[in-house]
Amino acid sequence: xxxxxxxxxxxxxxxxxxxxxxxxxxxxxxxxxxxxxxxxxxxxxxxxxxxxxxxxxxxxxxxxxxxxxxxxxxxxxxxxxxxxxxxxxxxxxxxxxxxxxxxxxxxxxxxxxxxx
Amino acid sequence: xxxxxxxxxxxxxxxxxxxxxxxxxxxxxxxxxxxxxxxxxxxxxxxxxxxxxxxxxxxxxxxxxxxxxxxxxxxxxxxxxxxxxxxxxxxxxxxxxxxxxxxxxxxxxx
Numbered sequence: 001x002x003x004x005x006x007x008x009x010x011x012x013x014x015x016x017x018x019x020x021x022x023x024x025x026x027x028x029x030x031x032x033x034x035x036x037x038x039x040x041x042x043x044x045x046x047x048x049x050x051x052x053x054x055x056x057x058x059x060x061x062x063x064x065x066x067x068x069x070x071x072x073x074x075x076x077x078x079x080x081x082x083x084x085x086x087x088x089x090x091x092x093x094x095x096x097x098x099x100x101x102x103x104x105x106x107x108x109x110x111x112x113x114x115x116x
Numbered sequence: 117x118x119x120x121x122x123x124x125x126x127x128x129x130x131x132x133x134x135x136x137x138x139x140x141x142x143x144x145x146x147x148x149x150x151x152x153x154x155x156x157x158x159x160x161x162x163x164x165x166x167x168x169x170x171x172x173x174x175x176x177x178x179x180x181x182x183x184x185x186x187x188x189x190x191x192x193x194x195x196x197x198x199x200x201x202x203x204x205x206x207x208x209x210x211x212x213x214x215x216x217x218x219x220x221x222x223x224x225x226x
Binding site: 033036037042044045046047050052057059061087095101102103104106107109 | 117119120148150152154161162163164167170175205212213214215216217218219220
């Protein structure tokens with residue numbers, strides 16, 4: 001079955017960077033894009049961006065441009081999301097999900113806490 | 117990209133039907149047949165209920181249905197059950213591999 005397994009919780013200082021991984025299995029990695037989203041506590045879902053697992057093409061949310069980088073490693077069927085210059089506003093659960101127009105399978109979420 | 121507009125909360129009694137609206141613009145909901153809906157329980161991962169406006173994944177009961185008219189999409193849950201109490205999010209493709217989400221609707225089963 002399709003599985004997306006994310007890396008564990010992270011605690012970061014303001015100004016630092018975080019890199020979250022999303023290990024996929026159960027399907028041909030290059031046939032589906034990976035979407036990244038986040039959800040602050042008690043808030044809604046925020047689309048962060050998308051990466052093609054086929055050719056690495058990306059599209060990022062305008063409000064994150066310049067701070068976020070999404071990559072994939074076909075050899076390990078893993079997707080990565082790096083967010084830089086963290087502030088307390090970036091404290092959230094970060095999700096990866098398979099797909100581009102509809103997100104059928106999700107990772108379990110990674111809590112990133114930004115605090116001094 | 118502005119968020120889609122959903123009611124913050126809706127409620128209904130067991131057995132009734134409820135409809136959650138999702139209003140966007142001609143650049144997202146109105147322009148594409150790629151509206152999806154997600155159900156999320158507190159502390160849990162979102163689950164896909166509806167894709168492509170009205171299609172249901174095989175494991176989703178037919179009590180859940182989706183539709184769209186102009187810039188507004190809707191999710192209807194019929195035969196409401198206690199287990200349907202959750203948060204519901206709509207999502208629309210907005211072109212150039214961009215998605216936009218609604219703010220979420222909390223469904224209370226009375």
